[in-house]
Amino acid sequence: MVQITCGDGVVDAHLSDTFHEMRCRVRHNGEVVTAIEGETIRIPTTACPAAITVLQDLVGTRLDLPGRAFYSGGRARRHCTHLFDLAVLAIQHGKQAEGSCRYDAIVPDETDSPVAITVHRNDIEIHRWLIQDATILHPPALRGNTLDRGFAAWATLHFADGALEAATVLARTWLIALGRRYLIEQAAGQPITQNAQMAGRCFAYAAENAQAATFTSGSIAIQPTLEGREVTYRRGRIRTA
Known part of the structure; x- marks a missing residue:
């Protein structure tokens, strides 16, 4: 779920999915972003909350900046992928009148x-x-x-x-x-560097952040079940436990 609410000079955006819940507030003067705030509520790694500070890079961004321009030059990899996507959505809705979109x-x-x-x-x-x-x-x-x-x-x-x-x-x-597809809760407390395929792909997995980070517990909103039984996910197939 993504909820976007536009007001006078402010856009609030809220994301909630299986592994994440985040909020972002963009303030603007009708032309550019003047301030930006973020909040991480459910996150999969201990490194994720610090990504909020990187959102300040978006202050001064024009509200009419084309969507692809946000992602050029590997810019998104310096951010939390999902918080950055949410901020981009909020910025792109800044030109709209008051109202909401879900x-x-x-x-x-x-x-x-x-x-x-x-x-x-x-x-x-x-x-x-x-x-x-x-x-x-x-x-x-x-x-x-x-x-x-x-x-x-x-x-x-x-x-x-x-x-x-x-x-x-x-x-x-x-x-x-x-x-x-994975039993993520079982990895809680373990180093995220074990997930080597993610290295360098987002803020948490940047080398300087990943070394001290671990997987969190309790970030999953929906526990997978199949006819009331616990299931595991491997290679796109469902197997009952």
């Missing part, structure tokens, strides 16, 4: 068959994609496009404005949902 994305776990993933804005379905192994199978116009790498390149060719924003929320939710 995104709800649903990404089921893949087993042996394709699954339908959806995103709604204010209870209206915007996108429904049939996917398997990170690849879109339906609708035909999007068939063959992938969600893991190169998403921004093809998505900006197919969508614009609100449709692009909704597509981005859905793709990010799909990426986050991959974490449900």
Whole structure:
């Protein structure tokens, strides 16, 4: 869930998913960001809260900055990925009048068959994609496009404005949902450097931050179950414990 609320010179954004809950407040003068605040409520590593300070890099950003410009030059890797995405959404809504917008994305776990993933804005379905192994199978116009790498390149060719924003929320939710394949709670207290494939990909996994960081406990909002039984997730398949 992503909730964005616009007021007079301020935009509040709230993210809640399986592994994260965060808030961001952007203040502006109608043209540029004048102040920015962040809050981490549920986070997967002990390094995540310090990423709030890096948001100050966005002070002075124009509200009409194109979305792709935020992500050029590897800028997002210096931030918490999810807090940065939330801040970008808030900034892009700064030009709007007072009001609110809510995104709800649903990404089921893949087993042996394709699954339908959806995103709604204010209870209206915007996108429904049939996917398997990170690849879109339906609708035909999007068939063959992938969600893991190169998403921004093809998505900006197919969508614009609100449709692009909704597509981005859905793709990010799909990426986050991959974490449900692992028993993350069992790693609580262990060094995050064990997850070597994440090295350098975000604030927490930057070399200077990861060395002293550990996985947290209690960050998962929804414990996976299958017909009332505990399950484990491995390589995209569900196995009952």
